[in-house]
Amino acid sequence: MTKIDIEEFDTGVGNVGLALWELSNPQAATEAAIALYGSSATTAAAWCAVSARCDGREADYRFWLAVFAQLRQH
Structure with missing residues (x-):
């Protein structure tokens, strides 16, 4: 896994960020x-x-939607 320095990203609401x-x-x-x-x-x-x-x-919404879809199949 790639190491990420979280301080490099803007975490404000509405910003693209990580x-x-x-x-x-x-x-x-x-x-x-x-x-x-x-x-x-x-x-x-x-x-x-x-x-x-x-x-x-x-992007996070689409990620969690994909997780949700996989969980519904279990």
Whole structure:
């Protein structure tokens, strides 16, 4: 995994900044969500998607939507 210096990125709301999509993949996040949240993993991913969408983080929204879709298939 590539080391990222988080201080290089602007973290203000509405700015492009660093997106989850650039750091991970939906399959890895799906597995992590199941390990962490168990039967509530689908709901957790849905909330992450909603939060990203409301914050205007479209790339993160698409990421969490992909995770949500994979979790629904489990």
